[in-house]
Amino acid sequence: MEPNLRRCVSCRRVAPKSAFWRVLRLAHNGQVQLDYGMGRSAYLCAQSECLQQAQKKKRLERALRTAIAPEIYQILWQRLSAPSVDESGGSRSNSQ
């Protein structure tokens, strides 16, 4: 496998790592955080199916061999509901 390819812990899809969320356990203190840092990493597609599977089946816990705080999942769910592109001055549409 090419070094830039990663596998989703839920659906096993292989893609460039930029396509995934990265969840990692920091090597120095065992804290779990997102996106960056040095430590053991797990990758997850940025989609609700994979997040749901990961949470339900504890895929991230298994991959990282540690507990995943509910906050981590909350942040990821928020990312799903929020637009990934943050355009300054973008149109904010009010429904009604």
Ligand SMILES: [Zn+2]
């Ligand atoms: Zn996936």
